[in-house]
Amino acid sequence: MSLELQIQKALAEAFKATFDLDMEQEKLVLQPTRKEFVGTHTFVTFPYGKLTQKNPQQTAELLGHYLKDSHSLIADFQVVKGFLNLSLKPSAWVSWLAQRTVGEWQKLPLRGEKAMIEYSSPNTNKPLHLGHLRNNFLGFAVAQILEAAGFEVCKANLINDRGIHICKSMVAYRQFGNGETPEQSGKKGDHLIGDYYVKFNEVYKSQIQTLIAEGNTEKEAEQNAPIMQEAREMLLAWEAGDAQVVALWKKLNSWVYEGFEKTYKDIGVSFDTYYYESETYLLGKEIVEEGLKKGVFFRKEEGSVWADLKAEKLDEKLLLRGDGTSVYMTQDMGTADLKYKDFPMQHSIYVVGNEQDYHFKVLKVLMQKMGRAYADGIFHLSYGMVELPEGKMKSREGTVVDADELLAEMIQIAKNRTEELGKIENFSVQEAEQLYRQLALGALKYYLLRVEPKKKMLFNPEDSIDFQGNSGVYLQYTHAKISAILRKAERDNIAYDAEAYAAVSEFEASESELFYLLSQYENTLREAADSYSPAVMANYMYELARAYGKMYADLPIFPESDAAKKAMRIALSAHTGEVLRAVARLLGIEMPEQM
RNA sequence: GUCCUCGUAGUUCAACGGAUAGAACAACAGUUUCCUAAACUGUAGAUGCAGGUUCGAUUCCUGCCGGGGGCACCA
Incomplete structure (x- = not known):
């Protein structure tokens, strides 16, 4: 207990x-x-x-x-x-620590419930940017947290591989690409395709201006710009199964997937299953039919199908157009059923930006009306946009903070700082490179995860990301100091098992504080799981590291003359290190032994 | 028009309805004969406005002001 x-x-x-x-x-x-x-x-x-x-x-x-x-x-x-x-009583804490260090404490008891977490879900027309990083880190961390909290977890990536967006890149590539490939250009596939997406928009914009100059209204110009018409035609051709278009689509997408896989690997996220929109976009019509039969939905005179959600203050929602074609909501209903068929879950979590709050509110209500078993467990993990000082990032205009570039910059900063400090002379080149990556990713992940998901956040490229103070690096540094303590204890053959410190009968204030925080791991994990919030774990980890830092500065460890106290401080250090590592693992952050 | 969301030090973030609102960065002042100073200590600095509920409100409710987002047979 x-x-x-x-x-x-x-x-x-x-x-x-x-x-x-x-x-x-x-x-x-x-x-x-x-x-x-x-x-x-x-x-x-x-x-x-x-x-x-x-x-x-x-x-x-x-x-x-x-x-x-x-x-x-x-x-x-x-x-x-x-x-x-x-x-x-100190004796109570001491025996708590003794029990803790032999037991299995990282995970809460199994709940016998399943949770699916859909996250990342990229469009295949452009590379990942800083906003996607927030999504990816959040999704991965929530999955880890839920698993530690006793859920059976499935991480899903729903790839938006079809639609007008990819057609835009395809059109631009066909017109301007000259058969360029990632190999010849030396670009990652996702960047290559993203460049054509930007190219499309440049051409589109200039065509609009020309049309406006010729006397068209802005609306007309947007509708009639030749390149846009081409993109629409290509979408129709794709839907009709046109062999050439499909072949081009497959080729470009395969390049993008290679690029994404590289980035996912670099940033340390993974998935248990993938869904492709090209395979799910036709789903959902049967559910609409079912809903009509049940009287949950209704048909207007022109033939379109709607759900009346006025009672829920969500207005009326279109589910099927007059011509019988689907809308976004239709396929999301279908995909929801598909997911449940694949992985019958009690909790279905969607990590999606807050601009889709309305969409997911409606989706949940619709599935509840349809009587789906999983409907009450639908949770939209809505997160705020990452903004730049000048406002929102726009892929269309290429004013985004690219994920791969940002990571590379962070690694460079980590390298510079580490070299200035000169503390890893004993490292091999590979070990040093690994450390730079750990520091860069740790800083980035902690920076993005410590903020409550639903809040928007500001990223200022000028200031970059903290390597000091309340930062991922601080946590890693604390861990590295602890590791050094443990190495020394090992070297000097100092025992710090339960017997060695059993006799301790009084604490310093900083020791009590540390004991208390260490004991809060389960509560904190439960709270983080209940609220789907990695920020709760991130803030806990920082508090813990700070409490340790204070003890480390206030109290001597090896010079301590009272052997029991010395042993206890080492044991406290060891367990703090374990908890830091455990929480960091939940957030996808690696903890170095030396830095 | 309507709905959702956010508003806390100069800046970026914390605070199950509880005590004197915590940190970090930036500023200023300190701490290395001692285990990693990427650290530690100290000084100064904040709840948008007005009501209400409560023993107690940054937190809940109402209105206003300000930022962001959504709502069309778009995805």
Whole structure:
């Protein structure tokens, strides 16, 4: 049983014994004691005045006395107004640490539930940019977190490989490409195709201007620009299965996939299954028919099919055009069923930007109306855009922060900083290269993950990404320092097992703080899983590293004369390292042993 | 027009309805005979505005102001 639970149980007993009140122990929530007061766990008694017939302060006093007198866990208490601050006995912490270090603590018990996480889901007409990185890191981290929290997880990538966007690149390539290939040009396939997408838009723009100059309205110009018409025709040809168009499409897409795979590998994300829009875009019509039969949807006179969601304040939603063709929502309904068929899940998570909030609200309501088993478990993990100081990134105009380029720059910065500091002279070239990558990716991932997903975030290329302070590098540095401590303990043959530190009977403040934070791993993981928020883990990891940094600076380890204390500090260091590594793994961040 | 979302130090981010709103960067001032100074310590600095609910509101509700996004037989 966790310390938290033991305290809650004790509190329930205290309520019973002192006030003859039966409290549900889960509701007796504890919060961390603020560091200006003594203690680790705080119970707030303001809400219980009516029940106990005492004022909050008296309530806290009475509960505190009971706990101190009757519970082996509680060393002391202190009351400030309605706050009951509890201090646990060092022996309790010490045995907690002893148990912890032998047990399996990284994962919560299995829940017997499945969760599918769809993320990344790129369009195949351009390379990944900074916004995609946020998506990829979020999706991967949430998958890891849910798995650690006891879910069976499936990571899915739904590739948007068809549609007008890829036709634009195809048209531009056909006109201007001269058969260029990734091999000859030395470009990654996704970049090559992305360049043609930009090219398309340049030509499109100039054609619009010409047409406007010839007296067309802007709308007409946009409609009639020859290159756009060509793209539309190509889309129709693709849908008709035109052999040449399909062959071109396959070739260009295969180049893009190679490029994506390289990037995915570089940034350390992976998938368990792939869906291709070209294979799913026709799905969903049967669901519309089913909905019509059930009377959930209705047909307008012209033949189009709609769902009336006015009761849900979502207005009316088109599901099938008058000519019987699908819209985006139609295929998403079909894909939702397909996913469930492949992986019958209780939770279906979509990592998609917040501009689609409405879409996913509607999707969920529609599937609920259709009575789908998985419908209540649909969750749109909506995240805010990554903006530049001058505003939104626009692929069309090529004003994006490219993922591959950014990573390369980060690696270069990591290299420069590391060389300045000169701490890895013993490294081989390969080891050094690996370290630069770890630092660069760690900085990038932590930077993007520490912000609450739904908030938009600003990226300023001028400032780059932090390598100091509240940064991924700080966490890695803490881990590297810990590793050095452990190497030294090993070398000097200093034991730090449970027996070696069992005798410790008092703590310094920074040790208590560290113990407390280490004990919060499960709670934090549960909270992160419940809210699908890697930011919760990221912030926890930073707090933990900071607490360790403080202890490291305040207290000597090897010069400590009390052998038990020395052993305990090493054991604390070791476990802090383990927790940091465990959390970092959830976020996809690697922790170096030396830096 | 309507719906959703965000608004916290100069800047970028924190804070299950709880104590004197935490960090980091930037600024200023300190700390290496001692385990990695990519660190540690200190100083200064913030809840958009107006109401309401509550013992208690950055957090919940209403209105306003400001930023972002959505809503069309587009994807």
